[in-house]
Amino acid sequence: MHLPRTNALQAVLRPLGQLLLFVLGGSVIISLIVILAAYLLRGSRQDMDLVQITFVLLPQVLIDGITLGFVYATIALGYTMVYGVLEFINFAHGEIFMFGAFAGVELMIFMSNQGYFDGIGDLMAYSYVLLSILAGMLVAGLLAISVERVAYRPLRAAPRLVPLISAIGVSFFLQDAMRFIQSSVHGDFYRSYPTFGPFTERVTFFSVDLNGRAIDITIQNKSIIMIIVAIVMLAGLNYLVNGTKIGKAIRAVAQDQRTASLMGINVNAIIAITFLIGGALGGAAGVLYAFKFTRVDPFMGFLPGLKAFTAAVLGGIGNITGAMLGGIVLGLLESFAASYLSIFTNGAFGAEYKDIFAFIILIGILIFKPSGLLGQTVSQKA
């Protein structure tokens, strides 16, 4: 975590400004590329005007991409925090995300069955969503600490591959453990976030006219909540890391564990706190994900986890601002690939290739700029 020392207010405001810049800059650049591509490929399709359809879809694709980007950014922070402190990829982070999602969903299902959601007002609905996010954060944070204690701490002195393999083991174990719990309690392992409150309503921005048919550009209430919650958490994390004493200790441990311990910092406790924070962020992201896409299952953590990791690497792993940037970029790219790939290639390659996109980007970055967009070149530790 290579961030300059700043005072508390700056620590919160600066990353927010950066974030805004990323979102705007990223959106503009990727939109321009797609529009350019649309003009170039205009002649390839007779049945529709490629440029027109690109413009019509653009606002919706951007909004979806940014929403997704914030989720990836929130998960990516968990990878980056742990990597910054331990130089270790927490392979099980996707499963911690999944546990958080289940915790939030189970709580909401329970409350729904108790009748809490019958004819509730908007304010209560919002606070219940907040409650589910807090539940997810709590469960995921505690799980992350326990995983660290059981599976990583005994291996801290071992060669690099050893904790990584242990993390893969934890990841597999947690997937099936959740499946086991769910299927022994409910008989199957899919759960859904209950629908209540005003969240499925859409806010309309404006309408576009396509051959006489009006298409509304809307954003779901859900997406607005997701973005707000994600921004609040990112700001909070920045304050925590750059504006508080604990944050200072985390940065010290990240730089040099041995010296930090000589300075009276309890290294084990700080590492545990790092896992707690990373896990809590992952859990919150999980609940947000469940809130948006409704369905949760024990294997849901794998792909978002992998993509968030890609986002963390894209931004420069170990760098908090970089993780956010990477998340936004990846979310945008994925949303654009899902919407435009099939239109541009006349159906030959469809949205099913969107998942590959993340990997191709990952491989590309690692080849050409292994330190990521914002990362510094670090020398290799054995």
Place this chain on the structure above:
Amino acid sequence: MTTTERNPISALFQRLTHSPLWPILVLAYMAFVTYEVTQAPRSLFWRVFFLIGFLLIFAMPQPMWLKLTYAGVVTLLLVPLIGLQNPFLLELGFQICVFGTLALGLNLVVGFAGLLDLGYIAFYAVGAYLWAFFGSQQLWNLYTVAGTAQAHVGFPLNPNLFWLFLILGTGAAALMGIALGTPVLRLRGDYLAIVTLGFGEVIRVLASNLSKPINLTNGPQGITPIQRPDLPLVLISPEFLDRLTSLAGRVIGLGDIYSFFFYLLALVILVVTIVIARRLEDSKLGRAWTAIREDEVAAIAMGIPLVRSKLAAFAIGASFSGAMGVVFAANRTFVSPETFSLTSSISVLVMVILGGLGSIPGAVVGAAVVTLLNIDFLQTLSLELSRLRQGAELIPLIGMPWSQLPSQLDPARYQRLVFGIILVLMMIFRPEGIIPSQRRKMEIHEREANDGQSVK
């Protein structure tokens, strides 16, 4: 502990194993276990003891030629003999050989060269899809939408081209290994793991989506039927089959002969792989790998060609599984993307880790244990559980009737749970594996002993 202080029992044991009596005892053991297996073909218990026999033979302190004779007799005579009666054993043997080869290939990459590859199954997929494409009717279905192709009579290629494709598959996988290896050469261990994982996923996604614009893989439904090579006429003559039928006490058909054939083929490939791995271990290349694994910077300084050595590891490791992929496609006559999931990659990794990183016998033993666990132990447990569900008995301690147990609780589906536990426990308590390679063991524990950097 020095040799003089050894306790009397172990000294006695030492003398016993080195005496000429020992091979006879092992022989007697094998004979007894074989008899028991033929008496109770469904018993997992005796199957496990049968497999332990291999370990006994491997661990015999007697000269190599004797051990090889023993192993030859057991694999070429006893296993087919039991397989006549119970075809499941041949299938078990086939899978152990297949996964043994895969584990050896991965062991080369992870164990010898220290490059963690989480997408290893992709090379297996390359081999399998190569023969699946050319050995099926897919060549005629290139422009039909997946799933709508009409059944044709015959195949575009001669089934005996299988043997050519066995070699081509090996080469194609090796090329893929180089293609993957080249861009990721600069990456450190953990980055490499993620990139290879991504590569494995890319191959799987391609396999399930390349049904358009040109139908190469037939999408998620997979390709079937795939041809098998012709068998020698002697083996499939009616007189021979009749004789086997009277010997086995059940009708022996072409399918059984094919099981035997594929078991034999996989065994031969496994043996070849073991020999290659053994020879590589102490070769110039093998030592270069060890040097790179232990300290890359120092290895470069000593003039070891980093790029060439790493690429060789990827290529050779991949080629083993490419060959097995071709065999697998022919054996199953069906290939679909599901087989090549991340779980399969990890299960091969579990075999290598369980047996011991960098250890050749370890990889084979690991493969045997995990395969047994996968297709035998967990399945048996599932069957047992579903039998209990039918009855009215109560679960001990809880007092709930078995029949109320949710049907989702099927042990055969909880491979990931078992693999996860194995990986974590092995890493914490015995990172060097069941049969550790001496060098690797020292490496792992040496770093633990004098690592001053981290705080305990």
